[in-house]
Amino acid sequence: xxxxxxxxxxxxxxxxxxxxxxxxxxxxxxxxxxxxxxxxxxxxxxxxxxxxxxxxxxxxxxxxxxxxxxxxxxxxxxxxxxxxxxxxxxxxxxxxxxxxxxxxxxxxxxxxxx
Numbered sequence: 036x037x038x039x040x041x042x043x044x045x046x047x048x049x050x051x052x053x054x055x056x057x058x059x060x061x062x063x064x065x066x067x068x069x070x071x072x073x074x075x076x077x078x079x080x081x082x083x084x085x086x087x088x089x090x091x092x093x094x095x096x097x098x099x100x101x102x103x104x105x106x107x108x109x110x111x112x113x114x115x116x117x118x119x120x121x122x123x124x125x126x127x128x129x130x131x132x133x134x135x136x137x138x139x140x141x142x143x144x145x146x147x148x149x
Contacts, residue, residue: 041080045073100139104132 049069056065096102108128115122 100135104135
């Protein structure tokens with residue numbers, strides 16, 4: 036299916052939604068719905084494959100202990116502030132760095148320099 040055909044179908048859908056909105060008093064914004072559907076459909080059909088290929092080429096980064104330490108520490112800080120837990124973040128991050136170095140069998144100096 037070409038982009039012109041797809042956009043033609045979406046335009047007809049937008050016109051039908053506008054008619055239904057006017058005739059039946061629907062409380063939707065047909066322009067916003069059609070615009071959102073257009074973006075979603077075009078992304079899925081034409082861009083999602085390229086994004087999946089880019090991510091698949093970088094899967095090795097998910098095995099890096101620095102990535103996991105940064106992700107967990109950011110989540111920990113956000114949860115600590117959101118729920119008012121008042122956890123000692125520095126202590127937890129130090130222990131987390133040691134645990135992760137053991138899990139990933141990495142050099143603790145490499146992790147702590149992140």
